[in-house]
Amino acid sequence: MRYIFISNVSLLDGGACGFRSDVKNAPYNGLISAGNENIYKSGAGCGACYQVKCTENAACSGNPVTVTITDECPGCSDARFHFDVSGKAFGYMAKPGLANTLRGAGKISIQYQRVPCSYRSTKIAFKTDPGSYNPDYLSFEIEYVNGDGDLASVYLIPSKTNKMIPMQRAYGATWKAQIPRGNFGPYSVRLTTVESRKSIVAANVIPADWKSNDIYRSKVNF
Structure with missing residues (x-):
């Protein structure tokens, strides 16, 4: 574990990762965080999970809370690793009855470590982008990834061919x-x-008649 700075923000819109209002609901439940570039990694860090706790402030309980990275904090340069956690997660690190006191500190030193994401029985979901309305172009946001949480590569596999289309x-x-013509x-x-x-492969998760701004739930997770 290493010491970094952490500050208290609302983070209710899902932020730069694109999770939108889903961050307020299960399984995220508002326990989320933005990160500086060493954590956000130009978007590659989206979905990763970290356990954070504080001990140096008198209001700290010392109990850890797990947060999911859902946003970037581009102006956070006061430490090598900087988290802007949600107000809800900030309160979870406090002693009983002292949540508002800890939130009032604004910025505190904490300990953190990378941990596997665990969304229990929730399966990976694919939410098509509002701009995906052309049959030759498909874009979607990927949520609820267990384990690492973040993704290195994604391939689209049409049902009538074994040729994978890199995303x-x-x-x-x-x-x-871009979907080559004839790949249905x-x-x-x-x-x-x-x-x-x-x-992992989410089989036939995107239907042939997919629509923009819709969500398709798979039957798999890591």
């Missing part, structure tokens, strides 16, 4: 691909994580 990171946790759905999606390099 590119559009921003944050949103990936995009439904589509499977192959995911590979960053740290462990594990791969």
Whole structure:
């Protein structure tokens, strides 16, 4: 564990990772954080989970809380590693009855460590981007990834061919691909994580008649 600075923000819109209002609901439950570039990693760090705790402030309980990276903190340069955790997560680090006192500190030193994400029975979900309305272009945001949480590569697999179509990171946790003509759905999606390099295939998760701004839930997770 290393000491870094942590500050208290609201983070209710999902931020630069693209999770949108989902961050307020299960399984994230508002226990989220933005990170500086060493944590956000130009979007590659989206979805990673960290355990954070504080001990140096009198209001700190010393109990850890796990947060998911859902946003970037581009102006956070006062430490090599800087988290801006949600107000809810900030309160979880406090002694009983002292949540507001700890939040009032604004910025504190903490300890942190990278931990596996665990969303229990929740399966990986794919939320199509509002701009995906052209059958030759597909973009979606990927959520609820157990284990590493962040993704190194994503491939789209049309149902009538074994040829995988590589996707590119559009921003944050949103990936995009041009679909060559003749490659029809439904589509499977192959995911590979960053740290462990594990791969998984969500079979036929994107239907042939997919629509923009819709969500498609798989039957798999790491």
